[in-house]
Amino acid sequence: xxxxxxxxxxxxxxxxxxxxxxxxxxxxxxxxxxxxxxxxxxxxxxxxxxxxxxxxxxxxxxxxxxxxxxxxxxxxxxxxxxxxxxxxxxxxxxxxxxxxxxxxxxxxxxxxxxxxxxxxxxxxxxxxxxxxxxxxxxxxxxxxxxxxxxxxxxxxxxxxxxxxxxxxxxxxxxxxxxxxxxxxxxxxxxxxxxxxxxxxxxxxxxxxxxxxxxxxxx
Amino acid sequence: xxxxxxxxxxxxxxxxxxxxxxxxxxxxxxxxxxxxxxxxxxxxxxxxxxxxxxxxxxxxxxxxxxxxxxxxxxxxxxxxxxxxxxxxxxxxxxxxxxxxxxxxxxxxxxxxxxxxxxxxxxxxxxxxxxxxxxxxxxxxxxxxxxxxxxxxxxxxxxxxxxxxxxxxxxxxxxxxxxxxxxxxxxxxxxxxxxxxxxxxxxxx
Numbered sequence: 001x002x003x004x005x006x007x008x009x010x011x012x013x014x015x016x017x018x019x020x021x022x023x024x025x026x027x028x029x030x031x032x033x034x035x036x037x038x039x040x041x042x043x044x045x046x047x048x049x050x051x052x053x054x055x056x057x058x059x060x061x062x063x064x065x066x067x068x069x070x071x072x073x074x075x076x077x078x079x080x081x082x083x084x085x086x087x088x089x090x091x092x093x094x095x096x097x098x099x100x101x102x103x104x105x106x107x108x109x110x111x112x113x114x115x116x117x118x119x120x121x122x123x124x125x126x127x128x129x130x131x132x133x134x135x136x137x138x139x140x141x142x143x144x145x146x147x148x149x150x151x152x153x154x155x156x157x158x159x160x161x162x163x164x165x166x167x168x169x170x171x172x173x174x175x176x177x178x179x180x181x182x183x184x185x186x187x188x189x190x191x192x193x194x195x196x197x198x199x200x201x202x203x204x205x206x207x208x209x210x211x212x213x214x215x216x217x218x
Numbered sequence: 219x220x221x222x223x224x225x226x227x228x229x230x231x232x233x234x235x236x237x238x239x240x241x242x243x244x245x246x247x248x249x250x251x252x253x254x255x256x257x258x259x260x261x262x263x264x265x266x267x268x269x270x271x272x273x274x275x276x277x278x279x280x281x282x283x284x285x286x287x288x289x290x291x292x293x294x295x296x297x298x299x300x301x302x303x304x305x306x307x308x309x310x311x312x313x314x315x316x317x318x319x320x321x322x323x324x325x326x327x328x329x330x331x332x333x334x335x336x337x338x339x340x341x342x343x344x345x346x347x348x349x350x351x352x353x354x355x356x357x358x359x360x361x362x363x364x365x366x367x368x369x370x371x372x373x374x375x376x377x378x379x380x381x382x383x384x385x386x387x388x389x390x391x392x393x394x395x396x397x398x399x400x401x402x403x404x405x406x407x408x409x410x411x412x413x414x415x416x417x418x419x420x421x422x
Binding site (some may be wrong): 002003004007010011014071073074075076078079080081082083084085217218 | 266267268269270280281283284285287288289290291292293294295296300303304305307308309310346
Protein backbone atom coordinates (compact mmCIF):
# COMPACT_ATOMS: atom_id res chain seq x y z
CA UNK A 1 0.00 0.00 0.00
CA UNK A 2 2.91 2.28 0.74
CA UNK A 3 4.24 1.35 -2.69
CA UNK A 4 0.95 2.42 -4.28
CA UNK A 5 0.93 5.73 -2.40
CA UNK A 6 4.51 6.45 -3.42
CA UNK A 7 3.78 5.54 -7.02
CA UNK A 8 0.75 7.83 -7.19
CA UNK A 9 2.64 10.73 -5.61
CA UNK A 10 5.57 10.20 -7.97
CA UNK A 11 3.23 10.12 -10.97
CA UNK A 12 1.55 13.33 -9.84
CA UNK A 13 4.84 15.18 -9.61
CA UNK A 14 6.27 13.88 -12.90
CA UNK A 15 5.55 15.74 -16.12
CA UNK A 16 1.90 15.63 -17.11
CA UNK A 17 0.91 14.45 -13.66
CA UNK A 18 -1.34 17.42 -13.08
CA UNK A 19 0.14 18.59 -9.80
CA UNK A 20 -0.29 22.34 -9.48
CA UNK A 21 -3.18 22.53 -11.90
CA UNK A 22 -5.74 22.78 -9.10
CA UNK A 23 -3.51 25.13 -7.15
CA UNK A 24 -3.10 27.46 -10.12
CA UNK A 25 -6.85 27.43 -10.65
CA UNK A 26 -7.48 28.26 -6.98
CA UNK A 27 -4.95 31.09 -7.18
CA UNK A 28 -6.45 32.57 -10.35
CA UNK A 29 -9.97 32.39 -8.96
CA UNK A 30 -8.94 34.19 -5.77
CA UNK A 31 -7.27 36.90 -7.85
CA UNK A 32 -10.11 37.26 -10.36
CA UNK A 33 -12.97 37.54 -7.89
CA UNK A 34 -11.74 40.79 -6.27
CA UNK A 35 -11.16 42.23 -9.74
CA UNK A 36 -14.73 41.38 -10.69
CA UNK A 37 -16.42 42.38 -7.45
CA UNK A 38 -14.53 45.62 -7.03
CA UNK A 39 -12.33 47.01 -4.28
CA UNK A 40 -15.00 47.63 -1.67
CA UNK A 41 -13.62 45.81 1.39
CA UNK A 42 -16.90 45.14 3.18
CA UNK A 43 -18.53 43.19 0.34
CA UNK A 44 -15.40 41.17 -0.38
CA UNK A 45 -14.85 40.27 3.25
CA UNK A 46 -18.43 39.05 3.54
CA UNK A 47 -18.25 36.74 0.51
CA UNK A 48 -14.65 35.63 1.10
CA UNK A 49 -15.43 32.41 3.07
CA UNK A 50 -17.85 31.23 0.39
CA UNK A 51 -15.54 32.11 -2.51
CA UNK A 52 -12.56 30.39 -0.91
CA UNK A 53 -14.54 27.23 -0.25
CA UNK A 54 -16.12 27.15 -3.70
CA UNK A 55 -12.66 27.72 -5.17
CA UNK A 56 -11.15 24.87 -3.16
CA UNK A 57 -13.98 22.60 -4.18
CA UNK A 58 -13.68 23.34 -7.90
CA UNK A 59 -9.89 23.05 -7.76
CA UNK A 60 -10.34 19.61 -6.21
CA UNK A 61 -12.81 18.64 -8.92
CA UNK A 62 -10.31 19.42 -11.70
CA UNK A 63 -8.06 16.48 -10.96
CA UNK A 64 -10.67 13.92 -9.86
CA UNK A 65 -11.02 12.09 -13.15
CA UNK A 66 -7.34 11.19 -13.09
CA UNK A 67 -7.74 9.09 -9.95
CA UNK A 68 -8.85 5.95 -11.79
CA UNK A 69 -9.21 6.89 -15.46
CA UNK A 70 -5.47 6.82 -16.21
CA UNK A 71 -5.03 3.48 -14.46
CA UNK A 72 -7.97 2.10 -16.38
CA UNK A 73 -6.60 3.31 -19.71
CA UNK A 74 -3.19 1.69 -19.38
CA UNK A 75 -4.59 -1.52 -17.90
CA UNK A 76 -3.07 -1.18 -14.44
CA UNK A 77 -6.50 -1.01 -12.79
CA UNK A 78 -7.21 -4.56 -14.01
CA UNK A 79 -3.88 -5.65 -12.61
CA UNK A 80 -4.44 -3.84 -9.30
CA UNK A 81 -7.84 -5.54 -9.02
CA UNK A 82 -6.11 -8.93 -9.23
CA UNK A 83 -3.25 -7.90 -6.93
CA UNK A 84 -3.04 -9.04 -3.30
CA UNK A 85 -4.12 -5.73 -1.80
CA UNK A 86 -7.90 -5.36 -1.46
CA UNK A 87 -9.57 -2.95 -3.86
CA UNK A 88 -11.02 -1.03 -0.90
CA UNK A 89 -7.47 -0.25 0.21
CA UNK A 90 -6.52 0.75 -3.34
CA UNK A 91 -9.39 3.26 -3.34
CA UNK A 92 -8.50 4.63 0.08
CA UNK A 93 -4.82 4.99 -0.80
CA UNK A 94 -5.60 6.70 -4.08
CA UNK A 95 -7.98 9.12 -2.35
CA UNK A 96 -5.24 9.84 0.19
CA UNK A 97 -2.74 10.48 -2.60
CA UNK A 98 -5.25 12.82 -4.25
CA UNK A 99 -5.67 14.70 -0.99
CA UNK A 100 -1.91 14.99 -0.51
CA UNK A 101 -1.44 16.57 -3.95
CA UNK A 102 -4.56 18.78 -3.97
CA UNK A 103 -6.38 19.19 -0.63
CA UNK A 104 -3.28 19.68 1.50
CA UNK A 105 -1.54 22.26 -0.74
CA UNK A 106 -4.87 24.09 -1.16
CA UNK A 107 -5.15 24.31 2.61
CA UNK A 108 -1.62 25.63 2.88
CA UNK A 109 -1.98 28.41 0.30
CA UNK A 110 -5.54 29.39 1.26
CA UNK A 111 -4.55 31.88 4.02
CA UNK A 112 -2.30 33.71 1.56
CA UNK A 113 -5.09 33.95 -0.98
CA UNK A 114 -7.57 35.04 1.68
CA UNK A 115 -5.61 38.31 1.86
CA UNK A 116 -6.73 39.10 -1.72
CA UNK A 117 -10.31 38.60 -0.60
CA UNK A 118 -9.97 40.75 2.51
CA UNK A 119 -11.06 37.98 4.85
CA UNK A 120 -11.56 39.40 8.38
CA UNK A 121 -8.57 38.49 10.54
CA UNK A 122 -10.55 36.20 12.87
CA UNK A 123 -11.29 33.91 9.93
CA UNK A 124 -7.73 32.84 9.05
CA UNK A 125 -7.19 30.07 11.61
CA UNK A 126 -10.68 28.72 10.99
CA UNK A 127 -10.16 28.78 7.23
CA UNK A 128 -7.18 26.46 7.67
CA UNK A 129 -9.00 24.27 10.22
CA UNK A 130 -12.11 23.96 8.05
CA UNK A 131 -10.06 23.05 4.96
CA UNK A 132 -8.00 20.49 6.88
CA UNK A 133 -11.18 18.85 8.11
CA UNK A 134 -13.23 19.24 4.94
CA UNK A 135 -10.91 18.57 2.00
CA UNK A 136 -10.44 14.85 2.85
CA UNK A 137 -14.19 14.46 2.29
CA UNK A 138 -13.81 16.17 -1.11
CA UNK A 139 -11.11 13.70 -2.17
CA UNK A 140 -12.96 10.66 -0.85
CA UNK A 141 -16.34 11.58 -2.36
CA UNK A 142 -14.50 12.44 -5.56
CA UNK A 143 -12.81 9.04 -5.62
CA UNK A 144 -16.23 7.45 -5.30
CA UNK A 145 -17.51 9.50 -8.23
CA UNK A 146 -14.41 8.60 -10.25
CA UNK A 147 -15.00 4.91 -9.47
CA UNK A 148 -18.58 5.18 -10.74
CA UNK A 149 -17.50 6.73 -14.03
CA UNK A 150 -14.33 4.69 -14.64
CA UNK A 151 -14.32 3.24 -18.14
CA UNK A 152 -16.71 5.81 -19.56
CA UNK A 153 -15.32 7.87 -22.38
CA UNK A 154 -15.44 11.56 -21.57
CA UNK A 155 -16.63 10.65 -18.09
CA UNK A 156 -15.28 13.91 -16.69
CA UNK A 157 -18.44 15.93 -17.19
CA UNK A 158 -20.66 13.19 -15.80
CA UNK A 159 -18.29 12.96 -12.88
CA UNK A 160 -18.76 16.66 -12.10
CA UNK A 161 -22.53 16.30 -12.30
CA UNK A 162 -22.45 13.32 -9.95
CA UNK A 163 -20.00 14.71 -7.46
CA UNK A 164 -20.94 18.37 -7.11
CA UNK A 165 -24.32 17.71 -5.42
CA UNK A 166 -22.54 15.39 -2.99
CA UNK A 167 -20.14 18.22 -2.15
CA UNK A 168 -22.98 20.48 -0.98
CA UNK A 169 -22.94 19.56 2.75
CA UNK A 170 -19.16 19.93 2.94
CA UNK A 171 -19.40 23.32 1.25
CA UNK A 172 -22.19 24.55 3.52
CA UNK A 173 -20.52 23.57 6.77
CA UNK A 174 -17.02 24.51 5.63
CA UNK A 175 -18.11 27.97 4.54
CA UNK A 176 -20.12 28.34 7.73
CA UNK A 177 -17.13 27.58 9.95
CA UNK A 178 -15.07 30.29 8.26
CA UNK A 179 -17.93 32.83 8.26
CA UNK A 180 -18.64 32.31 11.95
CA UNK A 181 -14.93 32.38 12.73
CA UNK A 182 -14.55 35.66 10.85
CA UNK A 183 -17.44 37.18 12.80
CA UNK A 184 -16.26 35.76 16.11
CA UNK A 185 -19.34 33.59 16.67
CA UNK A 186 -19.55 30.10 18.18
CA UNK A 187 -18.71 27.49 15.53
CA UNK A 188 -18.67 24.16 17.32
CA UNK A 189 -21.68 22.74 15.48
CA UNK A 190 -20.62 23.28 11.84
CA UNK A 191 -17.08 22.22 12.73
CA UNK A 192 -18.28 18.95 14.26
CA UNK A 193 -20.56 18.28 11.29
CA UNK A 194 -17.72 19.00 8.84
CA UNK A 195 -15.47 16.52 10.65
CA UNK A 196 -18.33 14.01 10.73
CA UNK A 197 -18.77 14.20 6.94
CA UNK A 198 -15.07 13.59 6.38
CA UNK A 199 -14.91 10.68 8.80
CA UNK A 200 -18.11 9.15 7.47
CA UNK A 201 -16.88 9.43 3.89
CA UNK A 202 -13.53 7.89 4.77
CA UNK A 203 -15.23 5.02 6.60
CA UNK A 204 -17.92 4.11 4.07
CA UNK A 205 -16.98 5.27 0.61
CA UNK A 206 -13.95 3.02 0.00
CA UNK A 207 -16.34 0.05 0.10
CA UNK A 208 -18.86 1.72 -2.19
CA UNK A 209 -16.14 2.81 -4.61
CA UNK A 210 -14.53 -0.64 -4.67
CA UNK A 211 -17.81 -2.32 -5.56
CA UNK A 212 -18.41 0.27 -8.26
CA UNK A 213 -15.00 -0.49 -9.76
CA UNK A 214 -15.64 -4.25 -9.62
CA UNK A 215 -18.87 -3.78 -11.56
CA UNK A 216 -17.20 -1.45 -14.07
CA UNK A 217 -14.34 -3.87 -14.73
CA UNK A 218 -16.61 -6.76 -15.69
CA UNK B 219 -3.79 -27.28 -10.25
CA UNK B 220 -6.66 -25.82 -12.22
CA UNK B 221 -10.05 -27.47 -12.60
CA UNK B 222 -12.86 -26.25 -14.80
CA UNK B 223 -16.23 -27.85 -14.29
CA UNK B 224 -18.81 -27.20 -17.02
CA UNK B 225 -17.72 -23.55 -16.95
CA UNK B 226 -19.62 -20.96 -18.98
CA UNK B 227 -18.42 -17.41 -19.42
CA UNK B 228 -20.30 -14.33 -20.61
CA UNK B 229 -19.27 -11.03 -22.08
CA UNK B 230 -21.67 -8.10 -21.77
CA UNK B 231 -24.46 -10.44 -20.60
CA UNK B 232 -24.12 -12.75 -23.61
CA UNK B 233 -22.73 -16.23 -22.99
CA UNK B 234 -19.75 -16.76 -25.30
CA UNK B 235 -18.36 -20.09 -24.12
CA UNK B 236 -19.99 -23.00 -22.35
CA UNK B 237 -19.32 -26.58 -21.31
CA UNK B 238 -15.63 -26.12 -20.50
CA UNK B 239 -14.51 -29.09 -18.41
CA UNK B 240 -10.84 -29.85 -17.98
CA UNK B 241 -7.97 -30.25 -15.60
CA UNK B 242 -4.51 -28.74 -15.76
CA UNK B 243 -1.93 -30.10 -13.33
CA UNK B 244 0.92 -28.08 -11.84
CA UNK B 245 3.84 -27.90 -14.23
CA UNK B 246 1.53 -27.94 -17.24
CA UNK B 247 0.44 -25.26 -19.63
CA UNK B 248 -2.94 -24.82 -21.25
CA UNK B 249 -2.94 -23.16 -24.65
CA UNK B 250 -6.19 -21.52 -25.70
CA UNK B 251 -6.87 -21.42 -29.43
CA UNK B 252 -9.77 -19.85 -31.20
CA UNK B 253 -10.62 -17.15 -33.72
CA UNK B 254 -11.01 -13.49 -32.71
CA UNK B 255 -14.06 -13.02 -30.55
CA UNK B 256 -14.14 -16.67 -29.49
CA UNK B 257 -13.94 -15.66 -25.83
CA UNK B 258 -10.29 -16.22 -24.95
CA UNK B 259 -9.96 -12.91 -23.12
CA UNK B 260 -13.33 -13.37 -21.41
CA UNK B 261 -12.27 -16.81 -20.17
CA UNK B 262 -8.98 -15.45 -18.83
CA UNK B 263 -10.70 -12.51 -17.10
CA UNK B 264 -13.15 -14.92 -15.50
CA UNK B 265 -10.31 -17.13 -14.26
CA UNK B 266 -8.52 -14.03 -12.92
CA UNK B 267 -11.59 -13.25 -10.84
CA UNK B 268 -12.39 -10.00 -12.63
CA UNK B 269 -15.85 -11.22 -13.58
CA UNK B 270 -18.11 -13.98 -12.29
CA UNK B 271 -18.68 -17.13 -14.39
CA UNK B 272 -22.00 -17.34 -16.22
CA UNK B 273 -22.41 -20.95 -15.15
CA UNK B 274 -20.53 -23.95 -13.84
CA UNK B 275 -17.52 -23.55 -11.59
CA UNK B 276 -13.76 -23.44 -11.55
CA UNK B 277 -11.33 -24.21 -8.83
CA UNK B 278 -8.64 -21.54 -8.66
CA UNK B 279 -7.88 -19.27 -5.76
CA UNK B 280 -7.55 -15.59 -6.75
CA UNK B 281 -4.50 -15.42 -4.47
CA UNK B 282 -2.51 -17.68 -6.76
CA UNK B 283 -3.09 -15.85 -10.01
CA UNK B 284 -0.97 -13.38 -11.95
CA UNK B 285 -2.86 -11.97 -14.91
CA UNK B 286 -1.27 -10.33 -17.94
CA UNK B 287 -3.79 -8.55 -20.11
CA UNK B 288 -3.46 -6.97 -23.57
CA UNK B 289 -2.50 -3.72 -21.86
CA UNK B 290 0.72 -3.91 -19.92
CA UNK B 291 -0.26 -1.50 -17.14
CA UNK B 292 2.93 0.54 -17.51
CA UNK B 293 3.28 4.13 -16.42
CA UNK B 294 5.05 6.01 -19.20
CA UNK B 295 6.61 8.63 -16.90
CA UNK B 296 8.18 6.03 -14.59
CA UNK B 297 11.39 4.24 -15.47
CA UNK B 298 11.58 0.54 -16.24
CA UNK B 299 12.98 -0.15 -12.77
CA UNK B 300 10.32 1.97 -11.05
CA UNK B 301 7.50 0.26 -12.90
CA UNK B 302 8.75 -3.19 -12.02
CA UNK B 303 9.74 -2.27 -8.47
CA UNK B 304 6.18 -1.10 -7.85
CA UNK B 305 4.65 -4.45 -8.80
CA UNK B 306 7.33 -6.32 -6.92
CA UNK B 307 6.44 -4.40 -3.73
CA UNK B 308 2.70 -4.86 -4.29
CA UNK B 309 3.10 -8.62 -4.57
CA UNK B 310 5.89 -8.83 -2.02
CA UNK B 311 7.61 -11.13 -4.49
CA UNK B 312 11.29 -11.64 -5.30
CA UNK B 313 13.42 -8.70 -6.39
CA UNK B 314 13.41 -7.29 -9.89
CA UNK B 315 16.91 -8.22 -11.03
CA UNK B 316 16.19 -11.81 -12.02
CA UNK B 317 13.10 -10.69 -13.93
CA UNK B 318 15.02 -7.94 -15.73
CA UNK B 319 17.73 -10.38 -16.72
CA UNK B 320 15.27 -13.05 -17.84
CA UNK B 321 13.64 -10.73 -20.35
CA UNK B 322 16.84 -8.90 -21.35
CA UNK B 323 15.80 -5.54 -19.89
CA UNK B 324 18.85 -4.90 -17.72
CA UNK B 325 20.31 -2.36 -20.14
CA UNK B 326 17.07 -0.38 -20.13
CA UNK B 327 16.45 0.01 -16.37
CA UNK B 328 16.88 3.78 -16.34
CA UNK B 329 14.86 4.37 -19.47
CA UNK B 330 11.35 5.75 -19.02
CA UNK B 331 8.64 3.29 -20.03
CA UNK B 332 7.16 5.86 -22.43
CA UNK B 333 10.39 5.82 -24.45
CA UNK B 334 10.46 2.05 -24.99
CA UNK B 335 9.49 0.37 -28.25
CA UNK B 336 6.30 -1.69 -28.37
CA UNK B 337 8.22 -4.93 -28.03
CA UNK B 338 10.29 -3.63 -25.11
CA UNK B 339 7.10 -2.50 -23.35
CA UNK B 340 5.66 -5.93 -23.84
CA UNK B 341 8.79 -7.54 -22.36
CA UNK B 342 8.50 -5.23 -19.35
CA UNK B 343 4.83 -6.19 -19.00
CA UNK B 344 5.82 -9.86 -19.02
CA UNK B 345 8.68 -9.27 -16.57
CA UNK B 346 5.96 -8.22 -14.12
CA UNK B 347 4.81 -11.86 -14.03
CA UNK B 348 8.20 -12.95 -12.74
CA UNK B 349 8.17 -10.49 -9.82
CA UNK B 350 4.70 -11.55 -8.67
CA UNK B 351 5.89 -14.93 -7.44
CA UNK B 352 2.43 -16.31 -8.22
CA UNK B 353 2.11 -19.95 -9.33
CA UNK B 354 -0.63 -19.51 -11.95
CA UNK B 355 -0.04 -17.26 -14.94
CA UNK B 356 -2.95 -16.17 -17.12
CA UNK B 357 -1.55 -14.71 -20.32
CA UNK B 358 -3.57 -12.96 -22.98
CA UNK B 359 -1.72 -12.93 -26.33
CA UNK B 360 1.65 -12.50 -24.62
CA UNK B 361 3.70 -12.58 -27.81
CA UNK B 362 2.04 -9.64 -29.56
CA UNK B 363 4.70 -7.23 -30.89
CA UNK B 364 7.56 -9.47 -29.76
CA UNK B 365 10.30 -10.37 -32.26
CA UNK B 366 11.57 -13.94 -32.67
CA UNK B 367 14.39 -13.56 -30.14
CA UNK B 368 12.03 -12.08 -27.55
CA UNK B 369 9.49 -14.85 -28.10
CA UNK B 370 12.28 -17.31 -27.36
CA UNK B 371 13.21 -15.42 -24.17
CA UNK B 372 9.59 -15.43 -23.11
CA UNK B 373 9.16 -19.13 -23.91
CA UNK B 374 12.21 -19.86 -21.79
CA UNK B 375 10.70 -17.87 -18.91
CA UNK B 376 7.45 -19.83 -19.18
CA UNK B 377 9.35 -23.16 -19.30
CA UNK B 378 11.30 -22.19 -16.17
CA UNK B 379 8.03 -21.26 -14.48
CA UNK B 380 6.47 -24.61 -15.37
CA UNK B 381 9.61 -26.47 -14.28
CA UNK B 382 9.21 -24.92 -10.83
CA UNK B 383 5.74 -26.39 -10.53
CA UNK B 384 3.94 -23.36 -11.92
CA UNK B 385 0.96 -23.42 -14.24
CA UNK B 386 0.14 -21.23 -17.21
CA UNK B 387 -2.96 -20.58 -19.26
CA UNK B 388 -1.94 -18.88 -22.49
CA UNK B 389 -4.11 -17.51 -25.27
CA UNK B 390 -1.77 -17.50 -28.24
CA UNK B 391 -1.39 -18.44 -31.87
CA UNK B 392 2.37 -18.77 -31.69
CA UNK B 393 3.95 -22.13 -30.97
CA UNK B 394 6.01 -21.59 -27.84
CA UNK B 395 7.45 -25.10 -27.94
CA UNK B 396 6.25 -25.88 -24.45
CA UNK B 397 6.47 -29.43 -23.14
CA UNK B 398 3.38 -30.82 -21.46
CA UNK B 399 1.09 -28.28 -23.07
CA UNK B 400 -2.58 -29.08 -23.50
CA UNK B 401 -4.25 -27.30 -26.36
CA UNK B 402 -7.85 -26.27 -25.88
CA UNK B 403 -9.65 -25.33 -29.07
CA UNK B 404 -12.49 -23.05 -28.08
CA UNK B 405 -14.42 -23.40 -31.32
CA UNK B 406 -16.58 -26.40 -30.20
CA UNK B 407 -17.40 -24.64 -26.94
CA UNK B 408 -18.73 -21.45 -28.47
CA UNK B 409 -22.22 -20.68 -27.37
CA UNK B 410 -24.50 -20.27 -30.33
CA UNK B 411 -25.51 -16.67 -30.83
CA UNK B 412 -29.25 -16.33 -30.55
CA UNK B 413 -30.46 -14.36 -33.54
CA UNK B 414 -32.62 -11.43 -32.68
CA UNK B 415 -35.84 -12.13 -34.56
CA UNK B 416 -37.25 -8.67 -34.42
CA UNK B 417 -37.88 -5.98 -31.93
CA UNK B 418 -41.14 -7.56 -30.75
CA UNK B 419 -38.87 -9.76 -28.69
CA UNK B 420 -38.32 -6.91 -26.29
CA UNK B 421 -42.02 -6.86 -25.54
CA UNK B 422 -42.63 -10.60 -25.49
